[in-house]
Amino acid sequence: MNIYVLLKKTFDTEEQITVSHGEIVDEGAEHIINPYDEYAVEEAIKQRDAHGGEVTVVTIGDEDSEKQLRTALAMGADKAVLINTEDDLEQGDQYTTARILTAFLEDKDVDLILAGNVAIDEASGQVGPRLAEALEISYVTTITSLEIDGEIVNIEKDVEGDVEIIETSLPLLVTCQQGLNEPRYPSLPGIMKAKKKPLEEIELDDLDLDEEDVEAKTETIEIFLPEEKAAGRVLEGELDEQVKELVSLLRNEKRVV
Amino acid sequence: MDMSKILVIAEGKDGVLRNVSFEAIAAAKQIDHDAEIVGVVLGKEQLEEQAEQLVHYGADRVIVVQHEELKAYTSEGYGQAVLSIISEEAPDGIVMGHTSIGKDLTPKIATKLDTGLVSDVIEIQQNEGRTEFIRPIYSGKAFERKIITDGITFVTIRPNNIAALEPDTSRNGEITTKDIDIKNIRTIVKEVVRKASEGVDLSEAKVVIAGGRGVKSADGFNELYELADVLGAAVGASRGACDAGYCDYSLQIGQTGKVVTPDLYIAVGISGAIQHLAGMSHSKVIVAINKDPDANIFAIADYGIIGDLFEVIPLLVEEFKALKSTVNA
Numbered sequence: 001m002n003i004y005v006l007l008k009k010t011f012d013t014e015e016q017i018t019v020s021h022g023e024i025v026d027e028g029a030e031h032i033i034n035p036y037d038e039y040a041v042e043e044a045i046k047q048r049d050a051h052g053g054e055v056t057v058v059t060i061g062d063e064d065s066e067k068q069l070r071t072a073l074a075m076g077a078d079k080a081v082l083i084n085t086e087d088d089l090e091q092g093d094q095y096t097t098a099r100i101l102t103a104f105l106e107d108k109d110v111d112l113i114l115a116g117n118v119a120i121d122e123a124s125g126q127v128g129p130r131l132a133e134a135l136e137i138s139y140v141t142t143i144t145s146l147e148i149d150g151e152i153v154n155i156e157k158d159v160e161g162d163v164e165i166i167e168t169s170l171p172l173l174v175t176c177q178q179g180l181n182e183p184r185y186p187s188l189p190g191i192m193k194a195k196k197k198p199l200e201e202i203e204l205d206d207l208d209l210d211e212e213d214v215e216a217k218t219e220t221i222e223i224f225l226p227e228e229k230a231a232g233r234v235l236e237g238e239l240d241e242q243v244k245e246l247v248s249l250l251r252n253e254k255r256v257v
Numbered sequence: 258m259d260m261s262k263i264l265v266i267a268e269g270k271d272g273v274l275r276n277v278s279f280e281a282i283a284a285a286k287q288i289d290h291d292a293e294i295v296g297v298v299l300g301k302e303q304l305e306e307q308a309e310q311l312v313h314y315g316a317d318r319v320i321v322v323q324h325e326e327l328k329a330y331t332s333e334g335y336g337q338a339v340l341s342i343i344s345e346e347a348p349d350g351i352v353m354g355h356t357s358i359g360k361d362l363t364p365k366i367a368t369k370l371d372t373g374l375v376s377d378v379i380e381i382q383q384n385e386g387r388t389e390f391i392r393p394i395y396s397g398k399a400f401e402r403k404i405i406t407d408g409i410t411f412v413t414i415r416p417n418n419i420a421a422l423e424p425d426t427s428r429n430g431e432i433t434t435k436d437i438d439i440k441n442i443r444t445i446v447k448e449v450v451r452k453a454s455e456g457v458d459l460s461e462a463k464v465v466i467a468g469g470r471g472v473k474s475a476d477g478f479n480e481l482y483e484l485a486d487v488l489g490a491a492v493g494a495s496r497g498a499c500d501a502g503y504c505d506y507s508l509q510i511g512q513t514g515k516v517v518t519p520d521l522y523i524a525v526g527i528s529g530a531i532q533h534l535a536g537m538s539h540s541k542v543i544v545a546i547n548k549d550p551d552a553n554i555f556a557i558a559d560y561g562i563i564g565d566l567f568e569v570i571p572l573l574v575e576e577f578k579a580l581k582s583t584v585n586a
Contacts, residue, residue: 013512013532017398024399035513094364095373120512121395124376129332129364138443139332141361144506159357160458161507162451164329168444178499178513179506215407217373221389222402226539234550234561242562243572246544247580249560254542256521257464257488257577 001053006115010034036116038183039176045076062086073194074186080199093216098130103207113173132173142177263350277354279314279421287381301328312430326439329446350410372408379418396512396535462491469495471526511536529554
């Protein structure tokens with residue numbers, strides 16, 4: 001089975017965000033594999049181990065993205081591809097990303113594509129379904145279980161807390177939701193092996209794309225931080241008095257109950 | 258200039274329209290106050306009442322599509338229906354809720370139309386003759402202001418952020434039924450297993466009661482459900498509580514998990530890790546209940562109670578019950 005995983009580098013979830021000149025300060029920030037993409041990597045490895053085949057991890061990024069790709073290889077992926085757009089693209093959007101991935105995948109023999117449900121930075125969740133549509137294959141988002149039996153695929157999908165039992169078929173793109181699996185940590189031998197696994201770096205030119213082909217359809221004109229919230233009030237007195245006061249405040253002052 | 262036209266794709270659950278559908282109409286009017294608003298209702302049967310409701314909330318006319326294949330949402334079935342309407346109506350804009358269905362469907366439509374899409378919008382502003390969309394990034398640690406530079410105005414809006422208009426039952430609008438051919442469905446929904454807390458959806462709830470590690474067990478969560486019952490609230494959880502197995506991951510609020518903005522958020526036994534705060538800090542009023550006076554959560558809470566949650570929650574249940582009985586009396 002030919003399995004592809006879409007991976008994005010994101011800020012570590014521990015990071016505070018700072019903004020300078022309308023842009024997010026990237027310097028010194030720790031980066032990780034987007035947590036939802038980790039579920040995708042783990043699931044890809046499991047499916048390959050069960051059905052055979054090969055797992056290729058793909059990212060669009062800059063030279064620093066190699067670190068996250070090596071981590072995925074250390075977890076057990078077979079190959080990695082870095083589509084380096086650092087020199088070509090100033091600002092892209094989800095249209096841009098999906099166009100590039102489509103160009104990369106359209107001549108490949110694809111059985112299964114896995115991606116995160118969303119990236120925790122932009123959090124639009126657009127790229128997976130966009131890519132599937134462009135490749136004219138089925139897709140199911142926010143999956144929490146995946147069973148492949150020949151061409152038939154049985155899926156459990158999280159729908160705002162409820163679970164849909166879905167039957168579909170390969171080729172297929174899925175986006176992974178928390179609960180699908182428990183991503184493994186790379187083992188030491190895994191890390192050693194990953195250094196020797198193939199990591200191919202390509203640019204837009206190699207995909208016969210130029211900037212205009214992938215020009216964004218939306219533009220971010222400003223990034224700003226939320227207003228600081230004033231510190232609240234810790235209630236005092238006997239516990240039952242506090243509870244009475246709280247309910248009264250919520251009722252009469254804030255009018256939320 | 259011709260009047261612009263904005264399509265609002267409504268969404269029902271259990272035969273009732275979700276509130277975000279009405280909010281989407283309000284959003285469409287914020288994009289262009291003078292636009293003709295065309296509502297779209299999809300499903301298997303009995304959609305007339307929903308169509309009328311859309312008119313009451315501001316739609317100028319409504320297109321109803323009833324089809325066996327639209328009984329349950331699939332991107333293929335809904336996609337074919339919506340694309341067929343779009344090709345006939347040629348709208349200047351499309352608005353839908355940023356819900357499970359909206360998130361799944363809109364990227365497909367945008368790709369077919371070769372357009373951009375601004376997802377998860379929480380505010381719409383008009384500045385110097387252009388429409389600007391505000392959306393959270395990094396789970397609300399920051400915001401971005403976006404414009405659409407090419408193609409139609411296509412957005413999804415986050416539930417609970419853009420207020421719906423007051424319904425006006427005297428409004429009239431044309432309601433038309435459209436027959437659509439739906440074929441080549443490769444994905445079938447065989448069954449839906451209900452696990453979400455009854456009735457109240459976490460992303461649309463006005464009140465959320467969330468538990469953390471301090472709740473100590475799945476049994477402990479029952480106390481939270483009791484409080485939620487009294488308030489008509491949804492129950493959520495921190496990652497810690499989910500990882501410990503006290504509740505399902507579908508309840509998780511935070512940078513991984515759901516982002517919620519209710520009117521009232523009651524954090525119970527939650528320390529307030531930065532990842533959790535990202536998922537709830539924009540709630541209108543935040544209450545924290547925690548034994549540890551140094552817990553992070555107190556820094557962003559409007560009101561805090563330092564104490565044992567197992568003492569505080571039963572007192573709260575009683576007090577809210579008493580309040581309800583006086584309100585109802």
